[in-house]
Amino acid sequence: MTTNTPDAAFLASIKTPQQDFDTAAIRQLDSAHFLHPFTDHGSLAEKGARVMVRGEGIYLWDSEGHKILDGMSGLWCVNVGYGRTSISQAVYRQMETLPFYNSFFNTTNVPAVTLAAQLAQLAPAPFKHVFFTSSGSEANDTNVRLVRRYWDLLGHPERHTIIGRVNGYHGSTMAGASLGGMAGMHAQGGLPIPGIVHIGQPNYAEAPKGMTEAEFGIVAAGWLEQKILELGPDKVAAFIGEPVQGAGGVIIPPPTYWPEIQRICDKYDVLLIADEVITGFGRLGTWFGSELMQIQPDLITFAKGVTSGYVPLGGVLVGSRVAHVLIEKGGEFNHGFTYSGHPVACAAALENLRIIQDEQLVNAVAVDTGPYLKQKFASLSDHPLVGHADSLGFVAGLNLVRKKAEHLHDCVPFDQALHVGMICRGYMFANGIIMRAVGDRMIVAPPLVMTQAQVDEMVDRIRQSLDDTLADLIKRGWV
Ligand SMILES: *Cc1c(COP(=O)(O)O)cnc(C)c1O
Numbered sequence: 186m187t188t189n190t191p192d193a194a195f196l197a198s199i200k201t202p203q204q205d206f207d208t209a210a211i212r213q214l215d216s217a218h219f220l221h222p223f224t225d226h227g228s229l230a231e232k233g234a235r236v237m238v239r240g241e242g243i244y245l246w247d248s249e250g251h252k253i254l255d256g257m258s259g260l261w262c263v264n265v266g267y268g269r270t271s272i273s274q275a276v277y278r279q280m281e282t283l284p285f286y287n288s289f290f291n292t293t294n295v296p297a298v299t300l301a302a303q304l305a306q307l308a309p310a311p312f313k314h315v316f317f318t319s320s321g322s323e324a325n326d327t328n329v330r331l332v333r334r335y336w337d338l339l340g341h342p343e344r345h346t347i348i349g350r351v352n353g354y355h356g357s358t359m360a361g362a363s364l365g366g367m368a369g370m371h372a373q374g375g376l377p378i379p380g381i382v383h384i385g386q387p388n389y390a391e392a393p394k395g396m397t398e399a400e401f402g403i404v405a406a407g408w409l410e411q412k413i414l415e416l417g418p419d420k421v422a423a424f425i426g427e428p429v430q431g432a433g434g435v436i437i438p439p440p441t442y443w444p445e446i447q448r449i450c451d452k453y454d455v456l457l458i459a460d461e462v463i464t465g466f467g468r469l470g471t472w473f474g475s476e477l478m479q480i481q482p483d484l485i486t487f488a489k490g491v492t493s494g495y496v497p498l499g500g501v502l503v504g505s506r507v508a509h510v511l512i513e514k515g516g517e518f519n520h521g522f523t524y525s526g527h528p529v530a531c532a533a534a535l536e537n538l539r540i541i542q543d544e545q546l547v548n549a550v551a552v553d554t555g556p557y558l559k560q561k562f563a564s565l566s567d568h569p570l571v572g573h574a575d576s577l578g579f580v581a582g583l584n585l586v587r588k589k590a591e592h593l594h595d596c597v598p599f600d601q602a603l604h605v606g607m608i609c610r611g612y613m614f615a616n617g618i619i620m621r622a623v624g625d626r627m628i629v630a631p632p633l634v635m636t637q638a639q640v641d642e643m644v645d646r647i648r649q650s651l652d653d654t655l656a657d658l659i660k661r662g663w664v
Contacts, residue, residue, distance in 0.1 A: 206248035211236050222357075235614075240267025243632045243639055245619075254618045254643055256629035261431055261463045262494030265540045266634040272495050272536045279532035288317075288526040297526035300534050304491075304502060307472050307538070309481060314503040314512075317526040321462035321488035322356025324499040325425070328484055329360045329381075330520045332423040332456050335507050338514045341419070345380050348412055348424045348455075352386045354432035355425065355460055355486075364425050367432075382416070384408040386430065387438035390573070390584070394594045402439030410449045423456035423483075428474030431463040431630070434623035435582035437575055443478035456507070457482045462499070466490035467541055467633050469578035470551030477578075483507055493537045498530035546633040550578050557637050561644045568651050570609075570658075572596035579635075582628040585609060585654075587664055599625055603663060605654070612653040618646035 216230035236248035243266055245253045258264060265272075279296060286294055301315040316331070318324045329347065336344035349355065351366035362370045363377030366386070371377060385391075387405035389398050396404070413421050428443065430436035450457045459482035464474030466487070471477045473485060483506050488499030503511070511518060524530070541547060549555070555578045562581045565574045572586035573593040585605050588597035599605045606622030613620040613627075620627050631643065658664045 206236065206238060208236055208248045211248065242266045242268060243635050252617060253614070254639070254646060256613075256619050256631050256643055256647075257621050258630050258632045259494050260489070261468075261630045262489035262492075264466055264468070264490040264546070264633045265493045265537055265544075266632040269493070269495070269537075269540065271540065272493070272533055275532045275536035276496060276529055279529045283528050285528065287523060289521065294526065294528040294531075296528045296531035296535060300531040300538075301526075303535065303538060304487075304500075308485065308502050309473060309475055311481070311505040312485065312502045313505060314508040315500050316503060317498070317500040317524075317531070318488075318522055319497045319524045319527065319530065320356065320499045321460070321486060322358040322361035322499075323522060324462070324486045324488060324501050325355045325364055325460065326358050326360040327501050327520060328423070328425065328458050328486060329364070330518075331484065331501065331503065331507060331511070332458070334515075334518060335456070335510050336422050338510050343420055344422045346416055346421050347381050348409065348421065349381060349383050350386050350426055350430075351383050352388070352433040352436070353383075353425070353427060353430060353460075355427075356462075382412065384412050386433065386436060387442045388430075388436045389439060390593055392594070398439040399441045402441030403445055405438070406442050406445035406449060409446060410452075413449070413453050413455060418453040418455070421453065421455050423458050424450055425458040425460055427460045427462075428464045428478045428480075429469065429577060429580060431580070432623070434626040435576075435580045435628040435630070437577045437580075438478075443480045447480045456484065458484045458486065460486040462486055462488045463490075463580070463630070466538075467547035467550055467578075468580060468630065470547065470555045471578075472547055491537065492530060492533045495537065496527075496530045496533040498527070498534055541633070544634070550633055554633075554635060554637060554640060555579060558631075558635075558640050561640055565644065565648060565651070568648065568655075570651050570655050570664075572598075579633055580628070580630045582623075582626050585625040585627065599663070601625070605658065605663070608657060609650065609654040612650040612657070613647070616646045616650045616653070618643060618650065620647065620650075 212233040239246040349364040353366045355361045355364040363381045366383045392401040483504045485502040492498045562576045572584040574583035586596040590596045606625045610622040
């Protein structure tokens with residue numbers, strides 16, 4: 186094995202930061218040729234993209250030499266931080282040994298098998314099987330195929346409809362975007378596809394005034410029961426949700442919500458799919474968010490944190506209820522991808538999981554840095570622009586409001602057309618911190634390796650950026 190390890194000089198040479206990038210030329214080529222995901226290309230061409238060139242730990246550097254604290258872990262994925270040589274070495278070794286082979290025709294490979302076994306061990310109890318994909322979207326497409334196949338095999342092909350949630354995010358393939366509840370995505374391309382419907386999200390900010398969080402959790406879960414009864418229980422295949430909604434704006438559900446969802450799924454025999462693409466692999470201080478929410482899903486979607494984003498990988502953890510039927514009664518399951526069980530991606534995942542375990546990152550988020558982030562982040566609530574700041578594990582969000590009030594339901598929001606969140610995001614960037622804006626909600630999901638001192642640094646930069654935003658809004662006469 187060691188004969189294939191790249192030598193220290195080689196590694197040093199590729200890790201030396203290059204200083205002289207022709208940023209203008211890269212920007213020009215970028216707008217001439219690269220269609221970015223989820224991007225208004227006209228406006229990007231005007232502004233020019235920021236060119237990221239290097240990462241180390243929780244920091245990024247752009248082509249102009251700016252050092253930026255990455256509050257978003259890339260895109261919710263770089264859990265172990267940037268610059269992990271042991272992952273690049275594991276990938277390099279695997280590429281030298283066996284860069285690819287398929288798993289279609291009675292063949293397998295060692296990293297995929299090892300990873301499947303390890304994931305089965307890390308997952309909550311009744312999970313023994315894994316179906317690999319290369320992304321979260323493909324994994325959710327797989328879920329659609331799996332649950333419909335499951336009911337077909339049991340002689341109930343009419344159990345076909347899958348229930349998702351408004352403002353949920355499950356990826357951007359045709360099925361992924363359909364399972365999600367993003368109006369802007371549905372509006373382009375004739376989505377959702379047939380057989381997928383949605384209920385409201387458990388967003389306490391939208392609860393009727395006077396309702397407690399606990400009460401609202403039961404009410405929001407009740408929308409699932411209403412929808413099942415409306416469709417007819419014998420028509421419903423599955424319910425899918427993120428334990429904590431990520432792309433929707435870090436929507437942390439009331440503690441009463443998920444146990445009630447579980448009760449309803451059990452009552453009507455509806456399969457429960459937990460999309461843990463963000464909440465998996467330690468983000469909430471547990472290996473999987475399902476543990477924290479005290480649910481036992483039948484299927485778990487994973488991606489992102491499984492490799493910390495170093496190489497694309499996703500998949501579905503298939504619980505015993507579904508696996509049993511698929512294997513015992515199944516015959517051939519006519520679904521899969523060229524890269525299902527890709528040996529290089531699986532090698533990256535194995536090393537990534539070793540790091541998470543050896544450095545006890547899940548425990549750190551549970552008992553050390555997570556509670557510390559909660560306390561520091563909550564302290565931002567005293568800022569005049571912040572209506573409400575909350576967090577869970579290593580996800581956090583705050584709402585920018587025009588007028589504060591004691592209770593979040595009494596805060597006065599900004600006119601959405603003003604795009605105050607985007608203005609604030611600009612100041613965050615200028616102050617060297619990446620925070621994402623979802624409307625006027627500013628969110629973070631930092632790498633799990635962030636220390637307490639770095640939490641302080643992040644929160645200081647956020648506060649400075651909020652001050653800058655406020656000064657700007659006062660100048661505009663908006664507050
Ligand atoms: C990112 C994400 C996906 C989609 O994953 P891709 O790898 O981008 O296809 C699905 N579900 C959730 C919850 C996500 O956050």
